[in-house]
Amino acid sequence: MKNKFVVDRLRPFGETIFATMTQKATDAGAINLGQGFPDEDGPRSMLEIATQQILDGNNQYSAGRGDPLLRSAIAEDRYRRFKVEYDPGTEVLITVGATEAISASVLGLVEPGEEVIVFEPYYDAYAAAIALAGATRVAVPLKEDGDTWALDIDALHAAVTKKTAMIIVNSPHNPTGSVFSKRSLEALAGIARAYDLLVLSDEVYEHLTFNKIEHTAVASLPGMWDRTITVSSAAKTFNVTGWKTGWALAPAPILDAIIRAKQFMSYVGATPFQPAVAHAVVNEKPWINQMRKNLQTKRDVLSEALTHAGVKVHASHGTYFVVADIGNRDGAEFCFDLIERVGVAAIPVQAFVDNPEQWSSKVRFAFCKKEDTMLAAAERFRAAGIL
Known part of the structure; x- marks a missing residue:
């Protein structure tokens, strides 16, 4: 139902996709590879x-x-x-x-x-x-x-x-x-x-x-x-x-x-x-360097798991994120299904665009989690498949 109190310039903006997917992941007990926040602390x-x-x-x-x-x-x-x-x-x-x-x-x-x-x-x-x-x-x-x-x-x-x-x-x-x-x-x-x-x-x-x-x-x-x-x-x-x-x-x-x-x-x-x-x-440049090495390893774990699950994985040269192409499926529907069927949350890239047709088959996964978490997600992909 339309909320009459929302000003016109903000009507296109509802709850963010991050909040939506994080809540659904929490409710389902899924591994959250959607929202880009780490689950390890910074320098002591x-x-x-x-x-x-x-x-x-x-x-x-x-x-x-x-x-x-x-x-x-x-x-x-x-x-x-x-x-x-x-x-x-x-x-x-x-x-x-x-x-x-x-x-x-x-x-x-x-x-x-x-x-x-x-x-x-x-x-x-x-x-x-x-x-x-x-x-x-x-x-x-x-x-x-x-x-x-x-x-x-x-x-x-x-x-x-x-x-x-x-x-x-x-x-x-x-x-x-x-x-x-x-x-x-x-x-x-x-x-x-x-x-x-x-x-x-x-x-x-x-x-x-x-x-x-x-x-x-x-x-x-x-x-x-x-x-x-x-x-x-x-x-x-x-x-x-x-x-x-x-x-x-x-x-x-x-x-x-x-x-x-x-x-x-x-x-x-x-x-x-x-x-x-x-x-x-x-003072913490060495910590940053080690974190970057660890992230690269986690990126590789996730990319290999997604590739073995049968999807095309785009190269990630930076950030926390890997984008996979799921073929002829709609990204948003895929992400909702992934939470329920596999127990892993991701974000549809079409949530970040004005012209979704070009991006509707792209899905973003975050790899800024503990290595055990990444391995657990990889095992869920292996056991349940992804497509």
Whole structure:
């Protein structure tokens, strides 16, 4: 039944697919390979610092832009890895997760009626943020590139109009596991420069690339620092999705516009977690490297299990996710059936697109779980089949 109280711009958005599938998995006792959250904790030292911060009384509002220690750690890390320089006092903002950084960026920088280009499949929060801003979403499909996907630069160029204000790009890419090449991101950058567009670069999976593939920071490309908002977070880097500690980096005038929106969304995030994340950013590179190796192993376990179950598996070069092609079956129906019949939850990729026909047979599985969990899922595929 239609709810008369829901405003028109939010009518297309019901319960997220993640909430729906997680609840169904819980009700059925299924292994949840749908929602992308890990079931192992982050670095012990980071957890201990957060605990001590709470016990020592660091439980009130932090600075409006976030803990200075964390902002400095993020700026130093960005310079060390990419030679991109940010002033931690004016060009780094701590947010309540990456999703708030995305929403505040769109709300603070895009006028009602303007257009925002996204690449589909896209993280569903992009669509909601664009709707909240009263802007128009323009979806440009990724193109198949061997056993993965790539940016379609010609389609991107064709999508730009006089109303275009921003491009949102996400690499490593959720949900496909693609990592876009530096060459294709340079082509995107050329379009952004030519049409004077902002680029929101969602880099939350920046540390999670496999097989020696390197992450490209969009702001490091020629002519892009002064038009790029870089978003990342501690959630996927340090296995603390529940801490909701993210950040946005941008030149001061752009960041000031983002803060205009963010300050009325949450003001500040959870104070005691921020010094702990700062410690991890500075000191836990070995932990990140080991986690990445472990994830690659889990990716291989899942990919092999799905292949043996008789489905085509696309290559995953980054993130937590593997996409399988289930042939001529509908992805949503397949995922509901998989929970009941096999006891494993997944997410239909068509939930992330405007044009579902191209993606209706694609299903996303998350491999960010304990190895025992991944092996148990593989055994269920073997015992019950998948198709």
